[in-house]
Amino acid sequence: MVKQNKIALITGATAGIGEACAHTFAQNGYNLILTGRRQERLNALKVNLQEKYNVEVCTLCFDIRHKEQVIENLNSLAAEWQKVNVLINNAGLSQGLEPIQDGDFSDWDTMIDTNLKGLLYVSKIISNWMILNKKGHIVNLGSIAAKEVYANGNVYCATKHAVDALSKAMRIDLLPHGIKVTAIHPGAVETEFSVVRFHGDEEKAAKVYEGFEPLVAQDIAETIWFVVSRPKHVNINDLLIMPASQAAINYHIKEK
Numbered sequence: 001m002v003k004q005n006k007i008a009l010i011t012g013a014t015a016g017i018g019e020a021c022a023h024t025f026a027q028n029g030y031n032l033i034l035t036g037r038r039q040e041r042l043n044a045l046k047v048n049l050q051e052k053y054n055v056e057v058c059t060l061c062f063d064i065r066h067k068e069q070v071i072e073n074l075n076s077l078a079a080e081w082q083k084v085n086v087l088i089n090n091a092g093l094s095q096g097l098e099p100i101q102d103g104d105f106s107d108w109d110t111m112i113d114t115n116l117k118g119l120l121y122v123s124k125i126i127s128n129w130m131i132l133n134k135k136g137h138i139v140n141l142g143s144i145a146a147k148e149v150y151a152n153g154n155v156y157c158a159t160k161h162a163v164d165a166l167s168k169a170m171r172i173d174l175l176p177h178g179i180k181v182t183a184i185h186p187g188a189v190e191t192e193f194s195v196v197r198f199h200g201d202e203e204k205a206a207k208v209y210e211g212f213e214p215l216v217a218q219d220i221a222e223t224i225w226f227v228v229s230r231p232k233h234v235n236i237n238d239l240l241i242m243p244a245s246q247a248a249i250n251y252h253i254k255e256k
């Protein structure tokens with residue numbers, strides 16, 4: 001039985017920004033539905049959050065790229081868990097950093113299927129639940145890569161530009177149903193993002209953040225909490241948040 005707390009569903013809660021959001025929302029009394037592919041991490045996070053914040057946590061382990069898994073897992077939730085107030089479409093990744101002519105088909109499929117199609121599958125199901133409840137707030141993780149492009153970032157940037165477009169479109173379609181839609185666009189955040197991009201090469205990943213101070217996942221979690229906790233009549237449509245040392249996607253001030 002779910003306590004009377006509000007419910008947030010966070011995709012990709014096993015690391016980085018999603019995990020930080022889980023802590024921030026639990027701290028603020030939300031019950032949580034957390035998703036990801038790594039079961040052990042979901043289990044550990046559930047125990048930790050329940051003990052620390054006395055909230056209820058439900059975990060769903062599935063691959064967001066697979067439509068059938070998304071449908072089956074979300075529909076397995078009991079009716080009281082389907083009253084989702086906040087959906088954070090966070091699961092996402094980049095794979096590879098190559099000029100277009102050298103791009104890897106499998107990397108491209110992974111990014112398009114995760115960042116775009118996965119977000120769509122989850123959004124369709126949850127927005128229908130929100131429509132029944134006549135309220136809700138959907139937060140989509142875009143990126144500075146949704147606004148600008150950079151050398152070799154081609155397909156990742158394209159998926160995030162698409163998330164930007166979808167966020168605008170969802171805002172229009174869901175407005176009559178009282179559902180808010182916000183897109184959050186971070187610059188460089190040090191998470192597992194670059195390790196994933198470089199297929200596990202931690203040394204190469206660390207170099208991305210060398211010489212400047214990147215954002216941390218908690219910066220984004222606090223920003224999302226701010227957005228979601230505005231009064232009923234306010235919506236923040238679109239928010240770009242950058243490290244103070246990063247003025248544009250490819251322009252960082254390196255520390256001397």
Ligand code: NDP
Nearest residue numbers: 012014015016017036037038064091092143189191192193
């Ligand atoms: P992390 O790699 O630290 O976390 C990504 C999360 O997404 C993990 O929990 C992972 O879980 C989940 N995920 C990835 N693929 C799948 C899948 N196929 N099915 C289900 N879950 C999946 O990265 P970040 O926290 O940095 O990234 C979160 C979001 O923020 C992404 O959308 C990213 O594009 C965006 N972003 C990140 C920035 C950065 O600089 N870090 C900047 C701007 C935007 P698991 O592996 O367990 O499935």
Ligand code: 8X3
Nearest residue numbers: 143144145187188249
């Ligand atoms: C992640 C930020 O600059 O690596 O979305 O594309 S960047």
